[in-house]
Amino acid sequence: MSPKPALVRIRGVSRRFRDTVALDGVDLDIAAGEFFALLGPSGCGKTTLLRVLAGLEHPDSGTVTLDGRDLLSVPAHRRPVNLMFQSYALFPHMSVERNIAYGLARERLPRAEIRERVAAVLATVGLGTEARRMPHQLSGGQRQRVALARAIVKRPRLLLLDEPLSALDKNVRAEMQLELKRLQHEAGITFLVVTHDQEEAMSLADRIAVLDRGRVLQVDTPVGLYRRPRGRFVAGFVGSNNLFRGRLRASGGLEVPGVGVLPAPVGAEAGATAGAAIVAVRPEGVRLAAADAHGTVGAEAVLSGTVLDVSFHGGSSRIAVTVAGLETPVLVTTSGPATVTAGARVTLSWDADSAVLIETEETTRKVGGETPCDP
Structure with a gap:
């Protein structure tokens, strides 16, 4: 569960496209003011879930609430949710300030209020001197800041970001990771970012949900996810891991055939009885x-x-x-x-406490050889 009251509650959300299950009974809580990440490989369902929240997709089953109110019954254009696309989608014929003001103008807000809000958000993203420039005159990092400014100027309760840094080179990406964290803190808006880049998710998010084949496998803080992965997929996807298969001994250690007894948690302490198991050890722990x-x-x-x-x-x-x-x-x-x-x-x-029990014979049998979902 999230450490603060949930702003968004997702319960049993499923979505199928013909023979493809994009979302399979997803349950998630996202707290108010949280920077939350959906992490997983291509095709895992993270973008489909983002589109459900934005109102661009409707699930086959399940519920989504925002502040306790049904979100699925609200048309996309009326939701207190904004989506920043991967391509930024700036209007090439409009200046920076006109790009940012576009959504407010569509709402027919007073011109004085629009000017005030645009000036404030330009200062927040550090583009006050670039207001009259055109998108083609900006760097990739600056264009991303304009897209962010356009998204937050409408003051949504929830901002959705679809692979926001993928179009940037490595140095600019590192700079913008810090910028996103600062903006999220200053704006006080709940951010939900979709990414396949584990380093991006680990550096940005307060908590991360790892998805695979439409299911949530684990929800945790970046540190918790790295130190205590649940199941083979999470252990292999989030950072590098050494996986050892063998039999967990009640007295401690993992007995690997043809290799010997390797340091591992004592079965009782790891929450498992002696038996077939998989133990993970991070490379820096060796x-x-x-x-x-x-x-x-x-x-x-x-x-x-x-x-x-x-x-x-x-x-x-x-x-x-x-x-x-x-x-x-x-x-x-x-x-x-x-x-x-x-x-x-x-x-x-390595030390036994550097090893993590990620799977036992019992948990594997319960889910037919697949890693169980995180409730």
């Missing part, structure tokens, strides 16, 4: 050390293997290590440049 001159490993080592690849990402390095008995390499993240090279023999270790 410690790497070089094997000694004879290729032997120390007492702390959990696994030993050979470095397959090393990639440098500026502040950190990603190292892939092949281990006998495991189908996929183990990923390790270290700070700064790596101290090992491809072909080196290394040892790997």
